[in-house]
Amino acid sequence: MATPVLDKVEAESAASPYITVTFRIRRFNPEVSDEAQWQDFQIDIDPKERVLDGLHKIKWELDGSLTFRRSCAHGICGSDAMRINGRNRLACKTLIKDINPDKPITVEPIKGLTVQKDLIVDMEPFFQAYRDVMPFLVTSGNEPTRERLQSAEDRERFDDTTKCILCAACTSSCPVFWNDGQYFGPAAIVNAHRFIFDSRDEAAEQRLEILNDKDGVWRCRTTFNCTDACPRGIEVTKAIQEVKRALITRRF
Amino acid sequence: MKIHKYDTVIVGAGGAGMRAAIESTKRSRTAVLTKLYPTRSHTGAAQGGMAAALANVEEDNWEWHTFDTVKGGDYLVDQDAAEILAKEAIDAVLDLEKMGLPFNRTPDGTIDQRRFGGHSRNHGEAPVRRSCYAADRTGHMILQTLYQNCVKEGVEFFNEFYVLDQLITEVDGVKTSAGVVAYELATGEIHVFRAKSVIYASGGTGKFFKVTSNAHTLTGDGQAACYRRGLPLEDMEFFQFHPTGIWRMGILLTEGARGEGGILRNKDGERFMEKYAPVMKDLASRDVVSRSIYTEIREGRGCGPEGDHVYLDLTHLPPEQLDAKLPDITEFARTYLGIEPYTDPIPIQPTAHYAMGGIPTNVQGEVLADNTTVVPGLYAAGEVACVSVHGANRLGTNSLLDINVFGRRSGIAAAEYALRNDFVELPENPAAQVEAQVERLRASTGKERVAALRLELQECMDANVMVFRTEQTIKTAVEKIGELRERYLNVSVQDKGRRFNTDLLEAVELGNLLDLAEVMAVSALARKESRGGHYREDYPNRDDVNFMRHTMAYREVGDDGNESIRLDYKPVVQTRYQPMERKY
DSSP: OOOOHHHHHHHHHOOOOOEEEEEEEEOOOOTTSSSSSEEEEEEOOOTTTTHHHHHHHHIIITTTTOOOOOOOSSSSSSOEEEEEEEEEEEEGGOOGGOTTTTSSSEEEOOOOSEEEETTOOOOHHHHHHHHTTTOOOOOOSSOOOOOHHHHHOHHHHHHHGGGGOOOOOOOOHHHHHHHHHSSSSHHHHHHHHHHHHHHHHHHHHHHHHHHSSSTTTGGGOOOHHHHHHOTTOOOOHHHHHHHHEEEEHHOO | OOOEEEEEEEESHHHHHHHHHHHHHHHHHHHEHHHHGGGGGGGGGGGGGEOOOOOOOSSHHHHHHHHHHHHHEEEEEEETHOOOHHHHHHHHHHHHHHOOOOBBBBBTBBBEEEEEEEEETTTEEEEEEEOOSSSOHHHHHHHHHHHHHHHHHHHHEEEEEEEEEEEEETTTTTTEEEEEEEEEETTEEEEEEEEEEEEEEEOOOGSSSBBBBBBBTTHHHHHHHHTTTOEEETTTOOEEEEEEEEETOOOOOTTTTHHHTTTEEEEOOOOOOOHHHHOTTGGSOOOHHHHHHHHHHOOOOOOOTTBBBBEEEEEEEHHHHHHHHHHHHHHHHIIIIOOOOOTTEEEEEEEEEEEEBBBBBTTEEESSSSSSSSSEEEEEEEETEESSSSSSSTTTHHHHHHHHHHHHHHHHHHHHHHHSSSSOOOOTTTTTHHHHHHHHHHHOOSBBHHHHHHHHHHHHHHHHHHSSOOOOHHHHHHHHHHHHHHHHHTTTTOOOOSSSSSHHHHHHHHHHHHHHHHHHHHHHHOSOOOTBBBBBBBSOOOOOOOEEEEEEEEEOTTTTTTTEEEEEEEEEOOOSOOOOOOOO
16 A cells, blocks of 8 residues: 555655754834844754744744744644745645745734734734624524525535635735725625525625625725635635625625 | 623633533623634534434434444443433534534535444444534534624623633632633733633643644643642543544544545555454544554554554545545645645544543533532533543544533523522632732743743653553653653743733643643553553453542642642443443
8 A cells, every 4th residue: 555656755754854944034022122123043944844833943942932823733723824935824834845945934924914923913803804794694584493405506605715714814915905904805705705605694685785885895906815825725806706796786 | 900790701712612602692791711712713623523313314313322422432421411412412413504504415405414433323233424514624614603603692702811710719618610810912911700600611631742633722721720729620531542643743634534435554555444343444433443553553564664654545535525525634635745635545643632531510511529519600511521421432523512512501501500699709819829820930030941841741641641551651651740840840931021922821831731641640540441542551451340430630739738639539320321342
């Protein structure tokens, strides 16, 4: 069962040379200074490790004051979205070898939300926009005794947008959101989409009216930054377009 | 210091905490204190499904589910609780569907179900399709659905509040919950939450192992807070090692992969589970499969240059099936191992996964101060608790079920208790202990580093109290943990600030892990038998005469200030199932 491909992978890992990498991290702590600044750290790391492993090495071995959020460490909890080499990613899903470790790896907080300390931003406006789109199933009439029926096709219709982990990588990659914090942002629209296209839901009209607002879905300029940023591979821009179309055709 | 007043305070915003919050918010003024933002909980990492005998795709009933749960737990399960779990499972799944959970569907439009380890038709005849699922993201969907419904119900959250102490007041000689003390991450401020009822739903403690599926944040904070206040911890020696963690990383690959037809193979390509579990094969219970994997490795049939893992083989399954049913775990293999599961088998090894033990409760979620006495106003649900529905080994899909059934029950019970009772007096200087703890860590100039001690602890636990244990290895662990606890007194943090001081909180969390690791090792040393997840090579058989009983561990502080652990035992509740030899 030991296939040639796997043996090769394992032979490489057995040799596994550590490499020296520079992390260039945007530091900010208002208890110390009002100014943010870049700080370089050099660490030895296996290139197959994650950027999160590198941040942990720095925190645990070099500078305990380096501050960031993280929990699950495998791309499910959505805690560690950050700007790595200028692109929004999850630190726990980004391997060192995939981001050119020959040059310094820059790590900054995600943009468009107030930085509170180092890589930690204020998530409250992000969650407020989410709460504003009625992100829950709305139904009327008597509850059935058993489950509501839904065909596999109807279930599939909104599958992509159920994958959202609310990490804010999409919203904080959006130029419209950077310039104007009033815009709902891609993540809120994704979560509205998840219910608008759920055959069991009865509040699509209300959600569409919310998103028809001047700070709603029409602010989207289709730059696809959000789709590129999504660590779950959600076609975010497509979902936003589908919401726009539903507003025009009132079909969903 | 700030003082808040709520009817009900819930500690933790994972599945159990939010399920409880949905109930208690409807009935009482509720605050949820959570060290993470609500959707960051490790409930979201659960993959394979939630068991319920819906019988949507084949014949099934809750009595079979009860039996499987009792047998899976190697008869250490309290059978009255298991019966509630299996019976209420059906409504728990239907409730989630009505809340909006996007389950996978059958061609008829009902909730689809698939096979899972240890779940069988008619008391072990053959695997049964009992797991209700949403691809391999069932935990994610449960977490999102519960948070959505918390938004709908207007649940009040205090995000990034770390609960560090449980407040107990004696009322007429009875230990009664008075509230909790919390540390606010953003500001470093200490908050006292006075509450009529408190529900712990703060999750597990798996981060004392190195190879683990657990999040960095699973550090047993709730267990430790109660234990330090003299409350017992039940069955802490029973820890589950999930058979299929990604080799060396420990990231979970769902048992649903084997439910969909995946096969475990050794270096010779042999389907070795046929030897160990002729009927259920790869779908035997997790303790059995994990031991079988390590037996293969020890006997020289492990894979790779170091022979330290085996393969999870999905290559015979159609790519469409993997894409539809197992999209996340196949992506993990691609992301973290650079392996294409369509064509290559995935290297796996058992990974520390789930604490069967925890804060003892009855079936209403009420916390016990000893074998029988309830602590009025104190509740626990989910992995932090021990009801005990999982006994010595939890079945896959029963934890997502547990958080929903007992989260709901404790939410209702706690809110109703709050409506019937008044606030009790807070103890004098309620925040004193937490303030002293935090200030000591902040001010310490000791030479010990948190990360170094934690790593030594994790390596010690992996080496000595994992899948195989002996008196010798456990004693080694007890000794090492004792040494680490001494050294912990000289731990210092580099970040001395008040704002978002995660350095400080990692030090607090390490203290919790050390306390709980010691309880685990001491409990394991005393249990001279093998049962479920606790396997003693020096006592390889189950011993129902001496050990058909729950361990209850208490922290004792002598007059000289020295701490020790006192072990006591609690009878197992048996109703309709007599212990039998466990075969799969």
